[in-house]
Amino acid sequence: MTHTQTQTTLVLGGTGKTGRRVAQRLTALGRPVRVGSRSGRPRFDWQDQATWAPALDDVAAVYVSYYPDISIPDAVEAVGSFAELAVRSEVRRLVLLSGRGEPGAELAEQAARGSGAELTILRSAWFAQNFSEDYLLGPVLAGEVALPAGEVPEPFVDADDIADVAVAALTRDGHAGQVYELTGSQLLTFAGATGEIARATGRQIRYLSVPIDEYAAAAAAQGVPAEAVELLSYLFSEVLDGRNARIADGVRRALGREPRDFTGYARRTAASGVWDTRPSGLRADDGDQRAVGHVTPDLLRG
Numbered sequence: 333m334t335h336t337q338t339q340t341t342l343v344l345g346g347t348g349k350t351g352r353r354v355a356q357r358l359t360a361l362g363r364p365v366r367v368g369s370r371s372g373r374p375r376f377d378w379q380d381q382a383t384w385a386p387a388l389d390d391v392a393a394v395y396v397s398y399y400p401d402i403s404i405p406d407a408v409e410a411v412g413s414f415a416e417l418a419v420r421s422e423v424r425r426l427v428l429l430s431g432r433g434e435p436g437a438e439l440a441e442q443a444a445r446g447s448g449a450e451l452t453i454l455r456s457a458w459f460a461q462n463f464s465e466d467y468l469l470g471p472v473l474a475g476e477v478a479l480p481a482g483e484v485p486e487p488f489v490d491a492d493d494i495a496d497v498a499v500a501a502l503t504r505d506g507h508a509g510q511v512y513e514l515t516g517s518q519l520l521t522f523a524g525a526t527g528e529i530a531r532a533t534g535r536q537i538r539y540l541s542v543p544i545d546e547y548a549a550a551a552a553a554q555g556v557p558a559e560a561v562e563l564l565s566y567l568f569s570e571v572l573d574g575r576n577a578r579i580a581d582g583v584r585r586a587l588g589r590e591p592r593d594f595t596g597y598a599r600r601t602a603a604s605g606v607w608d609t610r611p612s613g614l615r616a617d618d619g620d621q622r623a624v625g626h627v628t629p630d631l632l633r634g
């Protein structure tokens with residue numbers, strides 16, 4: 333076993349949609365993992381630089397997932413400063429989770445490159461798991477998904493594929509300097525994705541196209557914080573304009589296999605019970621509903 337195999341990997345956002353999966357995979361490989369988040373030990377907070385150095389102590393590689401979003405201006409300074417500190421702390425490898433076709437995200441990528449670390453960038457499409465582990469879970473459970481997403485198709489990526497690529501880049505040679513565009517294998521509109529979930533669950537789930545202003549006003553009225561409303565409006569109006577409406581080859585280049593598809597994600601997730609709305613007494617496994625209660629989407633619950 334080499335030195336790096338026994339040294340710790342810090343997984344930022346290690347309780348989130350991708351970080352949790354990265355941490356699970358590394359642990360299964362027998363690699364020591366430290367979860368970097370506000371609930372981690374030691375605590376890691378992007379807003380509190382004093383927490384960064386203790387989290388980096390004796391760490392060889394870091395999975396960097398910025399919060400709330402890699403495309404916001406604050407991410408440039410934070411990701412750049414963090415990457416520099418990591419290199420000074422003798423971290424060798426950084427794997428940065430980024431977004432596709434987002435100029436703001438590319439500025440943060442550039443800041444990380446400036447650190448001189450062995451860097452792999454994962455430019456990811458919209459996650460399929462937003463429908464089951466984040467702000468679209470509530471609408472799916474309520475039976476109506478109302479979004480200002482228009483008719484533009486998106487190649488939703490499975491967070492399990494992101495984690496597979498991240499772990500390859502964290503643990504194996506040959507990925508430093510690569511920029512992988514990670515998408516799924518199907519182009520679907522948000523209406524199409526909702527239809528896949530309806531089919532997989534056997535439930536009626538309506539998709540409603542709403543104007544962006546109406547969407548923002550409804551989110552604000554539901555108590556969603558102003559910054560989150562602004563971020564979602566930016567993502568739906570500017571990023572979802574057709575620039576990303578194509579399948580990319582990042583998963584194949586990194587792993588030598590095709591990406592998972594949305595239909596399979598919908599089928600597996602439906603089988604897990606996360607989208608189940610039947611009263612608990614009627615379900616085979618009551619534990620599934622507790623899993624729903626456990627997910628606390630940070631931005632928006634419809």
Ligand SMILES: NC(=O)c1ccc[n+]([C@@H]2O[C@H](COP(=O)([O-])OP(=O)(O)OC[C@H]3O[C@@H](n4cnc5c(N)ncnc54)[C@H](OP(=O)(O)O)[C@@H]3O)[C@@H](O)[C@H]2O)c1
Nearest residue numbers: 345346347348349369370371377378398399401402458459
């Ligand atoms: N969602 C998408 O479709 C998508 C697509 C492309 C790129 N991305 C990028 O993915 C990144 C993660 O976003 P996500 O929505 O998927 O979130 P997420 O990783 O599912 O969840 C948030 C994670 O960040 C941690 N966290 C929250 N506030 C924090 C803070 N102040 N300091 C440190 N850690 C904090 C949370 O743990 P604690 O609560 O314990 O702190 C949790 O582990 C963003 O940079 C986003 O731009 C997302």
